[in-house]
Amino acid sequence: MNIKKFDILFIINTNSEKKMENESQPQIKGKFTTCKLVKREDLTHDLIKFWLEPEESFNFKPGQYCTIGTGGIERPYSIVSSPDEKNIELFIEVVPPPDGNLTPLLHELSVGAEMTLRPRGKGIFVIQPQFKNHIFVGTVTGVVPYVSMLRKFLNDTNWPEPEKMENVKREDYQFHVLEGASYSDEFGYDDELTQLSKEHDFIHFYPSVSRPDEAKNSDWKGAKGRINNLVEDYITKLGINPKETCIYACGHPQMIEDVEKRFSDTDFTFLEERFWKDDD
Structure with missing residues (x-):
């Protein structure tokens, strides 16, 4: 991997x-x-x-x-x-x-x-344009970079730069956003992502709550469980080529470590960015 x-x-x-x-x-x-x-x-x-x-x-x-x-x-x-x-x-x-x-x-x-x-943005957690399938896995605020990428993709037909896409065509891209949270009110961009998934057949949104039995989630009708426990089954059902797929993970370190471990002996490419619970 x-x-x-x-x-x-x-x-x-x-x-x-x-x-x-x-x-x-x-x-x-x-x-x-x-x-x-x-x-x-x-x-x-x-x-x-x-x-x-x-x-x-x-x-x-x-x-x-x-x-x-x-x-x-x-x-x-x-x-x-x-x-x-x-x-x-x-x-x-x-x-x-x-x-x-x-x-x-x-x-x-x-x-x-x-x-x-600080005068400019930094970081290497960016789109990998050479892949057709982009699996975005995040927890709560970990969905942030994916929203930025999707907005840019929809607003700029020249992004990503064609010369960086190798043999992949822009129209072949598929985006899958898998977001986990303890409670449904922690999904800060669920309305936007749900709407985008309805408007575009290449965008898919799969939110899940890890505490479905608690009162705060009484109205929840979606997926249940920690998102890192669901990602393998989700990807298997897609039937996609691992060599054409990048799995991104952003958010809680334990989630990232688990997702990385699950795909460590595969041909999937894995990219991570960690958020710590404390901000020290």
């Missing part, structure tokens, strides 16, 4: 702008610009959507992340929006202290607040 991985190595500097505050105030160093929070939506007590207006032009590829900060603390977040959109859209899980440092600060921000923004 062809495995591609990357982990985000991020350094927080703890120097203050003023020497007298050296021990108490962290300072963001290096090149950065700013962005303004122009819209926010609270889905649950710990899941929020942000729309950011960058002060300067911000370039990124679908699937990449941006690095934002406030209070002297920075963290990387995968981008929901397509590069063609005016604002940077984020879907963030709020992790309370002591594990979470930045997300509690972000949760308190109001529209109009200013944040730091």
